[in-house]
Amino acid sequence: MFNANALITDKIKRLDLDKKRVEIQLQILQSQTEPHFLINTLSNVISLLDAEPQKAKSMLRDFVDFLRASMSVRRSAVITISQEMELIRCYLRVLKIRMGNRLDYVIDVDEAVLGHGIPPLLIQPIVENAIKHGLEPKIEGGRIEICGCRENDLIRLEVADTGVGIDINKNANGTGLANVRERLQLLYGDRGKLVIRENAPSGVSAVIEMPYEKN
């Protein structure tokens, strides 16, 4: 029997999905490295130039490494987990110079998943969030742990911080994380997940799950 309602509902769903796909592609193309990060880093370099020129040079080199890594991942539709981790490493190296002992970090990803394909900038925005909303507002700073492993037919990637945690009345981290979740769902359907949890004793744990594909 002809069901007009079902047809309309279906059509709305498909248009919605198409619209989402286009929006997300546009976002990646247009996305720039966070301006505050650029400005704060360069301000720091300027302030070091006279007093500690070696440190200034070192910071600039790390910053260039970051920009290079950033450009390279943005160019492709698919990169390896190893490439994303390299970008995150460069990012945290620069931040470490600025935050000193207010930032402690560790990146620990299993060999087994380093070569696996992922879309670019899936994890780096989560790390940015952890710094911006988690560690920077915390007076004593804290620690970020990024780890990745394979669990049967899934890949599990986690970004955990010991920052101030999520303020349930503010949507500070919301949009970036929502974007990651949407992209995971578009690519992997129900098998692409992002779960946010409270970390102990404080902070946030963000876990991404995606299917492991032998290639």
Added chain:
Amino acid sequence: MKRIRAIIVEDEENLRHDLRKRLASLWPELVICGEAEDGIAAVNLVEDLAPDVAFLDIKLPGISGIDVARKAAGKCLTVFITAYDRYAVDAFENEAVDYLLKPIADERLEKMIERLKNKLSSPATYLAEMSTLLERIDPRILRQPEYLQWIRVPHKDGIRLISVQEIFYFKATDKYTTVRTKQGEFLIRKAIRDLVDELDPNRFWRIHRATIVNVENILIVERSLTGNYHIRFSDIQEHLTVSRAYTHLFKTM
């Protein structure tokens, strides 16, 4: 002649030292009597040291530079230091209150010092301007109505945080409330009547004594032959019926 005393509040050590050095060379009579790395230490410094001037970064751990300035209002002159923050900069431009943009250019710092020296000879008017400005920034940046953006859900693997954007609806179930997202159903203790007060009323509508729906996730609202409104969502099978008491919300559609 009494020497002018200032504090510097900036969480990045390099920038703090740099500013201190440059002030020492451009304004040698200025005494930097204290430095702080976070908003709370800054407030204490103002209390304890009673400086004439405070150089405040806006983005600070603890409380923001703007909050520090509010607490210090009337106690000392403040100069904000900010990276490119268009909103704050505009506010300052309009009110001609002092700010320094990172990285701080030499000429800008020199001008700032001149301005400060002038204001220090007649602080009363400046302090009045500051209080007005801070009141005007406050409601716009800081006092936005605060609605629940995340729901804390106890789970076997820890306490999960679910963004309200992911939620389709809340439904009362016995003594608990069920939260429905694409990932499934979760139970929380908060009652529907409390949620109604805490959620943004523009995004969350009560459609039944026991149900609140996230209108942004509604796919379609259908009217049946009996006049009942049914709400359908993408991605999940469930549909909700709007009770008679709330059909007026949908009548204009």
